[in-house]
Amino acid sequence: MFNPILGKTIFDLRIQIFGWGIGMGLLALLIVLVYPSISSTYGDIMKEMPEGMMAFFGGNTSLHNFEGYLSQEFFNPAPLALAVFAILSGSQIIVGEESQGTLELILVQPISRFKVFIFKALGLLIANGAIIFIMLVIFSFAVLIADVEVNTTRILNAFLLLWPFLATLSFLSMLLSLLFSSRIVAGTVMAVLIVSSFILHGLSNLVSWLEAYRHIYITAYFQGRNALTSEVSSGHIITLLVVLAAISIINLYLFVKRDIGVAGSISLPTLRKKYTSK
Amino acid sequence: MILNQSSASGKQLPAIQAVGLSKTYGRSPKAAVEPMCLEVYQGEIFGFLGPNGAGKTTTIKMLLDLIKPTSGQAVILGYDCQKSSVKSREKVGYIPGELRLYPNYSGNKIADLLMSTKPEPVSSEYVSYLCEKLNVEMDTPTARLSLGNRQKIGLVLALMAKPSLLILDEPTLGLDPIIQNQVLELLREVKDDGRTVFLSSHVLPEVEQICDRIGIIRSGHLVAVEEIQAMQKKLLKHLRVTFSESVDSRVFDALPNANVTESTDKTLSITISGNIDQVIKLISKYKVESLESGQPSLENVFMSYYQDNLKEFV
Numbered sequence: 324m325f326n327p328i329l330g331k332t333i334f335d336l337r338i339q340i341f342g343w344g345i346g347m348g349l350l351a352l353l354i355v356l357v358y359p360s361i362s363s364t365y366g367d368i369m370k371e372m373p374e375g376m377m378a379f380f381g382g383n384t385s386l387h388n389f390e391g392y393l394s395q396e397f398f399n400p401a402p403l404a405l406a407v408f409a410i411l412s413g414s415q416i417i418v419g420e421e422s423q424g425t426l427e428l429i430l431v432q433p434i435s436r437f438k439v440f441i442f443k444a445l446g447l448l449i450a451n452g453a454i455i456f457i458m459l460v461i462f463s464f465a466v467l468i469a470d471v472e473v474n475t476t477r478i479l480n481a482f483l484l485l486w487p488f489l490a491t492l493s494f495l496s497m498l499l500s501l502l503f504s505s506r507i508v509a510g511t512v513m514a515v516l517i518v519s520s521f522i523l524h525g526l527s528n529l530v531s532w533l534e535a536y537r538h539i540y541i542t543a544y545f546q547g548r549n550a551l552t553s554e555v556s557s558g559h560i561i562t563l564l565v566v567l568a569a570i571s572i573i574n575l576y577l578f579v580k581r582d583i584g585v586a587g588s589i590s591l592p593t594l595r596k597k598y599t600s601k
Numbered sequence: 602m603i604l605n606q607s608s609a610s611g612k613q614l615p616a617i618q619a620v621g622l623s624k625t626y627g628r629s630p631k632a633a634v635e636p637m638c639l640e641v642y643q644g645e646i647f648g649f650l651g652p653n654g655a656g657k658t659t660t661i662k663m664l665l666d667l668i669k670p671t672s673g674q675a676v677i678l679g680y681d682c683q684k685s686s687v688k689s690r691e692k693v694g695y696i697p698g699e700l701r702l703y704p705n706y707s708g709n710k711i712a713d714l715l716m717s718t719k720p721e722p723v724s725s726e727y728v729s730y731l732c733e734k735l736n737v738e739m740d741t742p743t744a745r746l747s748l749g750n751r752q753k754i755g756l757v758l759a760l761m762a763k764p765s766l767l768i769l770d771e772p773t774l775g776l777d778p779i780i781q782n783q784v785l786e787l788l789r790e791v792k793d794d795g796r797t798v799f800l801s802s803h804v805l806p807e808v809e810q811i812c813d814r815i816g817i818i819r820s821g822h823l824v825a826v827e828e829i830q831a832m833q834k835k836l837l838k839h840l841r842v843t844f845s846e847s848v849d850s851r852v853f854d855a856l857p858n859a860n861v862t863e864s865t866d867k868t869l870s871i872t873i874s875g876n877i878d879q880v881i882k883l884i885s886k887y888k889v890e891s892l893e894s895g896q897p898s899l900e901n902v903f904m905s906y907y908q909d910n911l912k913e914f915v
Contacts, residue, residue, distance in 0.1 A: 327717040331703075424701030428711070428758075431665050432718035433691040583667040585626060 328429065328439060332446025333453075336412055340450050343408045344457025347401060351458055354396050355465035358389060389471050390478070390551040398481055402488055402545045403521055405454065409489045410513045412450060413496030414506040416443050417578060422506070426583060436579045444494070444571060451489045455482055480550035487563050488545040492517070494570045501577040517541060538562075616766050616797035617641040617664065621673030623821075624659050633659045635821045636673055641799055643678075643765075646792050648812035648829075649801040656821040657801045658698055661770055664799075665695060678765055691720050694764035698771045698801070700755040704744035708737060708754040715758055723762050731757045734783050748775040756784060760791075767791060770801045785811050838894065840871045840880065845888040856880060 333340075417440075420426040429439060459482045466473055492513070499509035524540040527533040537543050544563045546555045621636040634656040641647040651657045662668040664675050666686035675682040680689035703711055716723045732739055737753040738746060746754070752775045759767060767788075773781045788798050788811055802808050808815060809829060816826040825832065850864035853871055859880050863870035867890075873880050884892070 327714045331714060335705075424697075424699060425703055427667060427697055428702065428715070429718070430667060431690060431693070431695045432715055433687050433720060434718045435687050580669065582626075582662075582669055584662070585668060 326442050328434075328442040329446050329449075332416065332443050333449055336446070336450045339408055339412060340453045341457065343405065344454040345461070347405065347454070348458040348461030350401075351397055351462040352465035354393070355462065355469050355471060358392055358471055359469055362389070362392070390474055393478070394481070394548045394551040398547045398551060402485060402542065402547070403517065405485065405489055406492050406513075406517045408454065409451065409492035410496045410510050410517075412447060413493035414500035414509045414513075416447055417497060417574075418500035418504060418509070419506055421583060424584070430583055437575065440575050440578050444574070447493050447497075448490055451493060452486055455485050455489075458482065477551050480555065481547040484545065484547040484550055484555070484560070487560065487567060488547075491544070491563055491567045491570070492541075494567060494574060497574050498570050498577070501574060501581065613642040615640045615676070616643045616645075616678055617647075617799060618676040619660075619664075619673065620675075622660070622663060622670050622675050623672045624656075624663060624668060625671045632671070632821050634663070634818075635823075637818075637823045639816060639823060639826065641797060643797050644792065644795050645813040646788060646798040646800060646811050648808040648815035649799060649818065650803075650805070650808065650815055651801075651818035655818045657818055658770060660818070661695075661768055661799075661801060664768060665690065665693065692765040693768055694759035694762060694766070695768045696752075696755045696759040696770060696772050698774070700752060700774075702743040702751055702754060705742055707742055708739035708757065711743070711754070712739070712758060712761060716761070719762050721762070727763065728757065728761050731760055731787070734787065735780060749777065749780070752776055753780065756787075760787065763794075763796070765796050767796065767798045767800075769798065771803065772800065773802070773804060773807060781807070838873045838877055840873065840877075840884075841868065841893040842871070842884055843868045843890045843892075845890050848887055853880070853883060856883065 417426065430436065459479075462478075462482070496509055496513050499512050500506050503509055503512075520540040520542045523533060524537065524542045527537050527540065544559050544566075546559055549555050617639065618641075619637055619639040621638065622634065623632055623636040624634045625632045637660065649657055649660070659668060663670045664677060664682050666682050666689075669683065677689040678692045680686075680692075682689050702708075706714075712723075712728065731737070735753045735756060737757055738750055739754065739757070743751050743754060752772075756772060759769065759772075769788075772788075773784050776784065785807065788800070791798055792811075800808065800812065812829060814826065814828050815832070817824050844867045847866050848869060850861045850869055853859050853869060854861045856879055858873055858875045860872045861869055862872050871880060
């Protein structure tokens with residue numbers, strides 16, 4: 324039976340799911356539809372771009388085919404744009420409801436916090452997946468009408484790899500909102516983290532000493548572009564999944580131990596105090 | 602009518618038992634709730650009183666496992682509120698002081714969602730009865746409803762599963778007087794059914810009307826738990842006596858528990874703490890034209906715990 328808490332979580336995110344899914348899907352459609360008219364010249368245009376600029380935007384992509392074009396024009400900005408949804412939904416699902424006062428409604432019922440968390444987390448994963456699915460459907464439609472030759476496996480992989488990346492951002496946002504007991508602070512920290520990560524990741528193709536820190540740039544763990552143009556790093560994907568699992572466990576712990584409706588019950592200052600007093 | 606349920610030994614069975622229950626938030630040097638021991642018996646309506654910030658809501662949230670206590674333990678109908686919180690909440694219906702409902706959901710939709718978490722099916726006849734009694738709009742999204750109508754939905758949600766214990770934080774907030782009376786009637790029905798009500802309220806006449814016992818919390822300390830009548834007996838009584846002849850007020854002032862607050866030639870206003878017998882006997886020695894007495898209200902009881910200058914009389 325479909326769990327009502329899971330159902331409610333998805334229902335509450337329905338507007339964002341369709342909004343982001345259709346919006347980003349339409350962007351993908353537009354990008355696909357213009358490809359036939361520029362396909363012959365696109366590679367040449369990109370070749371004329373300064374080397375540094377190319378390196379900043381991912382550098383070594385193969386630009387003479389549709390996958391390279393898609394990687395550059397869609398999968399370069401898409402994770403950054405979809406991160407907005409991930410941040411908002413991740414911070415809303417517990418702390419947002421808590422600050423609205425509606426979380427109590429379900430937590431005073433005879434259901435464990437463990438189950439509430441599992442269904443909410445599952446809802447968040449499904450919401451992220453649903454956006455990617457809607458984008459993929461619109462994209463497939465665009466490919467059909469534009470009559471473009473595509474490598475289906477590579478494109479499917481690219482879309483699918485958005486899922487763990489966005490899920491990790493959502494759960495990281497949830498973690499920060501639980502720690503700071505504030506959606507605004509969590510959202511701001513996440514936005515700074517992702518944008519700076521995106522910029523530093525791009526710069527790491529140009530600056531050798533930044534390259535050494537690539538493993539800390541969160542955007543480096545989105546392997547969708549690699550799926551389209553080169554080889555996917557399974558190490559990066561495994562790391563992302565391990566981080567996702569670890570964050571989920573920490574979120575569960577914080578949620579179970581949390582004083583509901585009391586800002587900062589298990590917060591960064593409290594944890595700091597706990598450890599500095601030892 | 603069941604008043605208080607008793608065990609075979611005749612001892613009243615507790616619905617709520619708190620032992621040393623306390624809460625301190627974060628780095629605050631002051632506890633929101635100081636270690637508290639409290640027993641609420643099955644089948645009674647217990648009033649939990651205190652001004653804003655006294656620790657009422659924190660206590661209630663600890664009972665519901667929304668807030669983790671710093672120390673102590675609370676048990677609801679035999680189940681530890683923290684260790685067996687799901688089991689204890691199976692028996693509880695709750696309405697918070699600041700009720701927030703899902704704005705895009707109707708009352709019916711919220712009820713369906715909450716019913717899905719209950720171990721036993723909820724009687725639709727009883728839900729209909731509650732809706733009719735409280736005149737609730739269950740089909741309209743709650744965002745479009747007034748505060749009072751949302752509160753009525755909250756009451757239906759709290760009562761619908763016929764819980765053994767109802768924890769109500771300001772249940773009549775925003776309700777019109779007619780519905781307020783209906784709510785009190787419903788609470789009496791709950792009591793008649795042998796179930797328990799833990800009622801936190803600022804509406805003292807309402808508490809006075811339906812509660813068997815009250816507990817008063819002040820700055821996190823549970824300062825009194827007693828039957829309402831017993832509390833009232835301990836408090837000041839006021840008499841205004843008009844005599845047919847002139848009376849020396851000093852005679853009354855000389856009594857150990859009486860204090861003449863106002864006197865004219867033939868009229869005296871006397872405040873009495875404790876036993877009234879001596880005063881009445883002294884009055885009877887004179888020819889009396891009229892005698893007015895003021896019974897202390899719950900408000901007097903409540904205020905006496907908050908006004909230091911009156912504490913000595915309690």
